Amino acid sequence: MSVVTESLSTPEERLAAIPAIELMDLRVGYGRVEVLHDVTLVVPRGSVVALMGPNGAGKTTLLNVAAGLLRPTEGCVHVSGIHVNGVAPEVFARAGVCSIPEGRGVFPNLTVRENLRVFSHASSHSVGQIEAVAFEHFPKLAERRNQLAGTLSGGERQMLSMCRAFTSEPVILLLDEISMGLAPIIVGELYEKVGQLAASGIAILLVEQFAAAALGVADYAAIMRQGRIETIGQPADVVGSLSEAYLGRMSA
């Protein structure tokens, strides 16, 4: 299950070996219904893990636990090796977890600039720097800086929500279905940005239905089904069991 670690000699190497996020033996329920059964997932520093699986497998639930919005009934969450169970989600955010929810990562009644202003809570940069970084990566947003985020197009909204990943320099980025409802060309652009973020050394855990887009950037892929992680490994090895997870096994 766990990701390969080489033998460690120097303290720097040992520090770098602390995973960005560790989700250990998680059990999570909504009310009396348990939806995650004993899930363990480790995202090493600087690597990209794609989480895939059919609807209702528990992918978003797992991301919400990693973002601190849901508390597991059992198990624990470590961010950069620090135990963070039970703290408020805003503390997760300031500890370096940047989570971008599916389809609604912006405040619709705030302008683009005001959105960036709120994003600055989890960032060490000044507002001016944040705007500069955001508009450098997404020049389209600069044209719309005083427009309400709710009036942006779907793609622009997703860009704005992605700005948070660039401005807050997170340890781990949680992305939930950034392709949701967007044209393929825009999905391509967004994944270019995901690639950039990964290249800059940010660990990413992403949930995606577009298997091709996700596996293109992923170092590892995990397949979830019915609240359990069924398979985990290199993308090439996992692809085979992917259709099986979505469609069921061939033999009865």
Added chain:
Amino acid sequence: MNLILSYAVVGLVLGCLYALTASGLVVTYTTSGIFNFAHGAIGMFMAFTYWQLAVGWHLPVPLALALVVLVLAPLSGALIERLIVRPLYGASLGITLVVTLGLLLLLLGLADAIWPPVTTRQLPSVFPGQIRVFGVVVTVYELMVLVVSVAIGLRILFTRTRVGITMRAVVDDRDLTARAGASPVRTAQLSWALGASLAALAGILIAPLQYLDQFNLTLLVVTGYAAAVVGRLRSLPLTVAGALLLGLVQSYATGYLPTSLLSDIGPAIPMGLLFIALLVRRQERLAAARLSGRRSRRVLELKPSLALAGAFIVFSLVMSELLSPGNLLTYGQGIVLGVVMLSLVLLTGYGGQVSLCQMSLAGLGAFCMGKIAGGHSILGLAAAVALPAAIGGLLALVVLRLRGIYLALATLAFAYSMDYLFFNHFLGFGGILAVGRVLVQSQRGFLVEVSVLFAALGVGVLALRRGPFGRRLAALNDSEAACASIGMNITAVKVIVFVVAAGIAGLGGALYGGWQGQVGPDDFQMLTSLILLLLVTLGGIDTVGGAFAAAIFYAFSPVIQRHIPISNFQLLAVGAGAIFLGRNPGGFAGQLTMVADRLRSRPSPVVGQEAPVPAEASTGTTITSGVEAVSLVGSH
């Protein structure tokens, strides 16, 4: 001195005061998403606190002012957020309404208990010689500067500072604010502190307009709501503009309307403007209902409901023999009020249409009964049903577009206007109106008569809920958008339910009059409507039993009052009850059913296995279940 000009100045002063109170309301609404009905009461309470400090304990005015506006008010705002509001995030609108109304009653009761209205209190104005409404005002300048700087300060806070922008962000999306690293809890607390502070400032400045009086001061602050509605509860500049307009209209009405007319409609002007402002609002989009996880209760079948009705009549028969004349009077009063509350069960409990004016409709019923054919004819009773029903239908047509908080405000404005236009003066009772009885004249006989009527209406309301119309009503309560999308005629359903509920309320009013023998303007005040609504909610607004329990409590609370040393028992109990129990939408009856259900469906103790939901319960308990939803479509 130019008369037109001096009225303009007076109007601007009033407008500025309204602007202060309205902007406080807008601040809490935009930053916590909860419409604070108790905003006026907080302002009232703080004005009294200020009186205590400045007049009662002779503190210097600036110190007392600073202490109240900058320390006590923000602290109590934060405390209110922590204890009362925080558990409400994500709750349905009905619950937030009940809880904040409960806070209003609680503060009214507390203020009344702490500062008994036996002595008259006059608050010194903060700027000496300034708020003299009917004289020419010179130092109005300072007040204007204050209001304008508060407005500008708020605007800067909300558009230029990070904390202000974060306050608005919390309303948009609490979770996302937390994901972005800001604490939604702290932010909301801060905005409640700010709102309370603005309410205090408004209360202290408005109070010198008249003698300090808990209820009037609360209402005076409420009139500012009209301005907030002009600003669509969001825009501060529009709110200030609306407030100034409101002040000017009121001032010119005072100046140019003939005195006789003025004394009648004067106090109703702000509420009239609130009503108009609500009606000309831009139509909001139909939003899909939030899934609250709420399950409506199983509706009693015909046989058990008949059995219970029979048992109730027998109980009343026994009571009519056993009770002393005094207690009999109280018991009967409970039952006739129960009839009025049944109308709330239908309208608000089943249909989800909040009404704060049922007592006004009941008053119309009593009026018809008393005025027509000598006060005790069946003709009068028929009119007592027909006229309120017609008015209710008219009201429904007028407020058709309004939902939720706006509907509640419109009915509040209607009730308040009725207090002044109808019950107090115009066509009203002019003091006391004798109301007679139909069929039976003796006290015990009439008790049995009203008991039979209550039982029959209870059975009828339940039957209505079980039938096709009841399903539509429940569907309307669940989601107007879904109803519209399957082609249901929302207008017809709304108008019918308003008409039927108003008719029941009118009948209740006629019986109330008959039971008392006479009615006066105080019997049907807006405040009574509020208390009744909260009581039914506490009892369980979607049950006939809840209405009955609430009515009995209302009737007997003066009796309880006689035996305990706390004054204002009724206000305090209802207020506190609404605050702490209002979160449970089922009320008292809901609690009982839940316990009963839990006992009935106790699962066999298999470890680690889900308790099976009984099939019967799952089809009966929720409107979205297959059976009811399909029949909803099919019956169309």
